[in-house]
Amino acid sequence: GAVVSQHPSRVICKSGTSVKIECRSLDFQATTMFWYRQFPKQSLMLMATSNEGSKATYEQGVEKDKFLINHASLTLSTLTVTSAHPEDSSFYICSARGAFEQFFGPGTRLTVL
């Protein structure tokens, strides 16, 4: 099946720094990708829909200036957590749609000290 990769898999950073997470569709083109956030022992919460060549669509309550999304090509979307704080520590997962299902990346665990 289709493969979606994420980089890095883990990142630890100091409070106040910005962190960029990459999501790539490896063997198919994805005009739309999605970014989810998952807190420990909780479900996935959709943060935003990333559209190639246009602005991302953010879910209610998600700060667009805090979580910058860029979808510059059909195979790459990036999520930048700006001025990260400890409450931003979470598991971030991206996905891209296949024929009918969504393929998920392996996730990025962000820890902000």
Next chain:
Amino acid sequence: AQKITQTQPGMFVQEKEAVTLDCTYDTSDQSYGLFWYKQPSSGEMIFLIYQGSYDEQNATEGRYSLNFQKARKSANLVISASQLGDSAMYFCAMRHSTLTDKLIFGTGTRLQVFP
């Protein structure tokens, strides 16, 4: 509003037995898709099975089958012949129309398979 409900926070099953994980949904759309994903401790989301709202047959994929009861708005996952490697979190999700690809997830069920 669309909503997915998984009422079983945890389930136990003995190896080689079958287990049913419950999922109910709420939508006013006629066209929607229902999914089940497995999330092991590594965190990756593994696609298991899909059911379209217009599919008349229940979906099956190997040991996984989806018991789709449209009138009751339920989409339960049945795992037959459970294996120790089936221990994981299981999420039911819905894509609520063809106009958007967004998935809405339930709260998940933690399945533990014991020998």
